[in-house]
Amino acid sequence: MGKLKTIARRTFLIGSAAIAGGVAFGVYKVRQDPANPLLENAKSGEAVFNPWVMIDGERITLITPHTDLGQGAESMQAALIAEELDVEFGQFETRFGVPAAAYWNTAMAGDAAPFKSTDDSFTAETTRAFMSGLFKVIGMQGTGGSSSVPDSFDKLRMAGAVARETLKAAVAQNWDVSVDDLKTEKGAVIMPDGTALNYTEIAALAAEMEPVEEVVLRDPSEWRLIGSQMRRTDIVGKSTGTLKYGIDVDVGGMVHATVKVNPRRGVMNSYDAGEAEKMSGVLKILPVTNGVAVVAENTWYAFKAAEAITCDWGPSPYPAEQSDHWKAVADSFTDDRLDKVWRKDGDPDAGLSGDVVEAAYHAPYLAHAPLEPLNAVVKVTEEGADIWVSHQIPRIVQQQVAAITGHDTAQVKLHGQYAGGSFGHRLEFENVKLAAEIANQMRGTPVKLTYSREEDFAHDYPRQISMARGRGAVKDGKVETYDLSIASVSSSASQIGRIGMPMPGPDSQIPAGAWNLPYAVPNFRVSAYRVPELAPTSSWRSVGASSAGFFADSFLDELIHAAGADPLEERLRLCTHDLARKVLEAVGEMSGWGGDLGPDRGRGVAFVNSFGVPCAEVVEVTNTPGGIKIDKVFIAAEVGTVIDPVAFDNQVKGGVVWALGHAMNCEVTYSDGVAEQSNYHAYEAMRMYQCPEIEVRGLENGDTVRGVGEPPVPPAAAALGNAIFAATGKRLREMPFNKHIDFV
Amino acid sequence: MKITVNGEMHDVAVAPDMPLLWVLRDELKLTGTKYGCGIAQCGACTVHIDGVAVRSCQMPVGDLEGEVTTIEGLGQPQVLHAVQAAWVEHQVAQCGYCQSGQIMAAASFLDTNPDPTDADIDRVMSANLCRCGTYPRIREAVKTAAASLRGA
Amino acid sequence: MRRLITVTGLLLSGAALASDGHGLVIKTPPVGSVSRTDGLQAWEKIHAVVSHPRCVNCHTDEQNLPMWSGPEYADVRPHGMNIHAGESRIGAETLTCQTCHVTSTRPNTVPRAAPHTGMEWRLAPAEFLWFGVDGRTICEQIRDPERNGGRDGAGLVEHITHDAEKKGFITWGFDPGAGREPAPGGMQAHLDDMIVWVAAEMPCPE
Known part of the structure; x- marks a missing residue:
């Protein structure tokens, strides 16, 4: 077989395997698999087995295209490949690779399909398959939606297995032994006589081979890595200051820039940079969309000069004052704003004919504010553009930059970087567009754009603002009727609109975590109302469920208390989903539910299923004279398979800290069209002294492997509110809670 | 200058x-x-x-x-300071962006107080923000580093 | 009487206008010219200064907690971040104040940054308690050498001029910069008031 044909096959392999046996619609287009980006620069003697594994005479390179935002995606992806490839940590290098359609995310679209993850019906499965195909056509290489694990789990193990079997086949052919007599371990093929042939030694031979097509993934009982503690690939770099983040990128001849852009997201009428131009270290003042950029000899000179520029800003395209945002949300519980009735069991209206429990809830805008401020390095030349940035949707960034510089997308190269956190912040790309605008005005010179923390806060696309109204009824000590209406802006539509795409149909994020509660309440209705766009919003760790999950479980807790039932027992009595029941039972057992806590203490339980992960939490608090002290959190999450117990534990605890911190004391509010919170002094979240002890348990009862970056977030605020109610009798229905109660 | x-x-x-x-x-x-x-x-x-x-x-x-x-x-990948070694052992970092500062704060503190109480640790380290929520691991790593510095 | 004589002595010897470094003018009142009423009026102005958030936030009790109060803060609360200054009152036991509040005589220009002065940042000694304390109690504390650092009237005046030389906390209180509300008045007026109050034998309100 000629080289070209081999290459074609190498390109095809994993993609077709990954979608085998599922897609009934749009198959033809989907099956035209995207090209393997590693083949573009493959050298002679370098074996490129698929888009994830490359071995030459010196090194084994694994490509980890899901962006490492701190969640450990790089290690997780490498471990999955290494599991089947039979290489150990330390024997391989990793690279983020280049943005390419080959790295399409099969899992991300799964949760975008409007079916409960517990719904295995034909329609649900078919729609998921269709969404997957749609995303592949887009070529979306996305990191988000807790999808890196589900997207990678089969695909990357397969990538490792294909490479391993091809290496064995090369040895079998060249040494005239049977493949069945060969073993692999620690980066080598082991001959029948025990001789070890390192993969690097036989890479050139394997490069001439046609990749093996059929591989069988190992039985979990044979796993060496998956399920055991690993040492993250980045842990030494992150403990010694040697790991480089996007903000640390240094390109030769680089200049430093910052921007001052209308904090109301309107136009800039005029600006006066007279004083800034004279300041030391300033090289250039350049106009950018809705603002102005300072280019200087270092970042600090740029920051100081930007402060000295006075701008005349146009008004915000959304209400200038926060009270009008809330009013717009409150006014949206109307028939014409109804997005969809997501669930209707029994006869809710009849169930509400007697005594009704009513409650209204609020969840504010929230900033992402990862600790690494937004940044990007861009160099534009006549031939193309180079971008150094960490981003969750790098292929979209390439398109956005190409539109600014006038190049073809193929001429725009993106060099992926480690991120100092994201939580959804790096799904937006205004920073890269502005860096490209600056660099395009000084072609040939690399420009590093760094946002000040204040600029980062001002231009954060916050979490959706939303409200809920619950009405319910209880009978004979049981919850009988549950009717929850949620009104929210659509962060999905806002976000996708900025990419330039429409979002047809209802937004499944508005009721996320609420409509799929696994409870057989006889009369059960969840309705979503779409609030017209206010401030532009975006995905914030756990997206819709971060607010809807809080509303849904808090209101259930109110009804359970109204019924006089035990919060955990009643949830278990109502639970119809086996995996959900097991996480509830787990936190009950972990927390010693029912045991005496002593005076001034209380515990609350909450359950939310988001991103396909049933997750339950118990929070224990003490009502001290100075305020509420969060003592302890117990959390159980069902993820199918825990890949790395250490990374799992860290992610889950981080999710709890994230959720509790923001629920305690964070909100973004607008005044005069500007976000009032400009730095961490006004957006504190949790600090160590407030951090409770957190006990984590991962359950592996399900068949589907899931990611756990987001699912711990939604139940936490509800469990905290429920615990505070138990300790104080005070029900918290509005976040942040410190508007109503103090914390110590 | x-x-x-x-x-x-x-x-x-x-x-x-x-x-x-x-x-x-x-x-x-x-x-x-x-x-x-x-x-x-x-x-x-x-x-x-x-x-x-x-x-x-x-x-x-x-x-x-x-x-x-x-x-x-403070230390290098091949020659880790005791605090850095504890950070590696406990795999504290998620995004890691705050951890340089966390480690420097802990190292200075342990230099003057090698046997801190939990309350001491919470007093020193609460002025360092971690958006990823690695606080439980930071607590454990500070204790490990303290023990190591005391030669325990 | 000893106190007054000492003060007057200092004032007379210091009557040659501004001394080196502090840039303040010491205006000596003629001996016996300051009435108790004048002194009480001067005290009221001193009190307006020493009860201002710029001052009281770091004149706190033996819990050793700096406070956050004043128009820059929504509520009255202890300093965020779980800060405890310790018995050392400089945070030596855990986290030193100087970790964030560096020592620098440069103007404070960055909004919401940790303020700095030319002196090492710290809490005043616990016996100099001003936070949450009424004016008369503060007054009695300030004039009591047992509870004011061993200062007589001259010492209190010298405390202000020394601070001006160092660009210390009192100076900062009147010019905190970075959008913070200053204590009322200014260094010169505060010095003038202190001299009058001392010359009137440090009267305190009944």
Whole structure:
């Protein structure tokens, strides 16, 4: 077989395997698999087995295209490949690779399909398959939606297995032994006589081979890595200051820039940079969309000069004052704003004919504010553009930059970087567009754009603002009727609109975590109302469920208390989903539910299923004279398979800290069209002294492997509110809670 | 002006009111010290000046007296400081962006108080922000580092 | 009487206008010219200064907690970030104040940054308690050498001029910069008031 044909096959392999046996619609287009980006620069003697594994005479390179935002995606992806490839940590290098359609995310679209993850019906499965195909056509290489694990789990193990079997086949052919007599371990093929042939030694031979097509993934009982503690690939770099983040990128001849852009997201009428131009270290003042950029000899000179520029800003395209945002949300519980009735069991209206429990809830805008401020390095030349940035949707960034510089997308190269956190912040790309605008005005010179923390806060696309109204009824000590209406802006539509795409149909994020509660309440209705766009919003760790999950479980807790039932027992009595029941039972057992806590203490339980992960939490608090002290959190999450117990534990605890911190004391509010919170002094979240002890348990009862970056977030605020109610009798229905109660 | 960083003398020609943070990052290319907030809210820029933890974003380079140690000077990948070794052992980092500052704060503290109580640890480390929520692991790593520094 | 004589002695010897470094003018009142009423009026102005958030936030009790109060803060609360200054009152036991509040005589220009002065940042000694304390109690504390650092009237005046030389906390209180509300008046007026109050034998309100 000629080289070209081999290459074609190498390109095809994993993609077709990954979608085998599922897609009934749009198959033809989907099956035209995207090209393997590693083949573009493959050298002679370098074996490129698929888009994830490359071995030459010196090194084994694994490509980890899901962006490492701190969640450990790089290690997780490498471990999955290494599991089947039979290489150990330390024997391989990793690279983020280049943005390419080959790295399409099969899992991300799964949760975008409007079916409960517990719904295995034909329609649900078919729609998921269709969404997957749609995303592949887009070529979306996305990191988000807790999808890196589900997207990678089969695909990357397969990538490792294909490479391993091809290496064995090369040895079998060249040494005239049977493949069945060969073993692999620690980066080598082991001959029948025990001789070890390192993969690097036989890479050139394997490069001439046609990749093996059929591989069988190992039985979990044979796993060496998956399920055991690993040492993250980045842990030494992150403990010694040697790991480089996007903000640390240094390109030769680089200049430093910052921007001052209308904090109301309107136009800039005029600006006066007279004083800034004279300041030391300033090289250039350049106009950018809705603002102005300072280019200087270092970042600090740029920051100081930007402060000295006075701008005349146009008004915000959304209400200038926060009270009008809330009013717009409150006014949206109307028939014409109804997005969809997501669930209707029994006869809710009849169930509400007697005594009704009513409650209204609020969840504010929230900033992402990862600790690494937004940044990007861009160099534009006549031939193309180079971008150094960490981003969750790098292929979209390439398109956005190409539109600014006038190049073809193929001429725009993106060099992926480690991120100092994201939580959804790096799904937006205004920073890269502005860096490209600056660099395009000084072609040939690399420009590093760094946002000040204040600029980062001002231009954060916050979490959706939303409200809920619950009405319910209880009978004979049981919850009988549950009717929850949620009104929210659509962060999905806002976000996708900025990419330039429409979002047809209802937004499944508005009721996320609420409509799929696994409870057989006889009369059960969840309705979503779409609030017209206010401030532009975006995905914030756990997206819709971060607010809807809080509303849904808090209101259930109110009804359970109204019924006089035990919060955990009643949830278990109502639970119809086996995996959900097991996480509830787990936190009950972990927390010693029912045991005496002593005076001034209380515990609350909450359950939310988001991103396909049933997750339950118990929070224990003490009502001290100075305020509420969060003592302890117990959390159980069902993820199918825990890949790395250490990374799992860290992610889950981080999710709890994230959720509790923001629920305690964070909100973004607008005044005069500007976000009032400009730095961490006004957006504190949790600090160590407030951090409770957190006990984590991962359950592996399900068949589907899931990611756990987001699912711990939604139940936490509800469990905290429920615990505070138990300790104080005070029900918290509005976040942040410190508007109503103090914390110590 | 002349400043000593990690035992090396540097001559830097910058405005004297420029914060040490930016001298380290942009002039000396020591990027292990991080910019997070610029107002002493997050602690990501923590360095030692004569062994004492200082937020380098608050220190005008023209007022600097004493020798600066950054995360790069505390220990290196092959020769980890006890605090760094504890951070690796407990796999503290998620995104890791705050951890240079966390480690520098812990190292300075343990130098003067090698046997801290839990309350002491919460007092020292609560001025360093971690958005990923690694606080439970930071607590454990500080205790491990303390034990290691005491030779336990 | 000893106190007054000492003060007057200092004032007379210091009558040659501004001394080195502090840039303030010491205006000596003629001996016996300051009435108790004048002194009480001067005290009221001193009290307006020493009860201002710029001052009281770091004149706190033996819990050793700096406070956050004043128009820059939504509520009255202890300093965020779980800060405890310790018995050392400089944070030596855990986290030193100077970790964030560096020592620098440069103006404070960055909004919401940790303020700095030319003196090492710290809490005043616990016996100099001003936070949450009424004016008369503060007054009695300030004039009591047992509870004011051993200062007589001259010492109190010298405390202000010394601070001006160092660009210390009192100086900062009147010029905190960066959008913070200053204590009312200014260094010169505060010095003038202190001299009058001392010359009137440090009267305190009944």
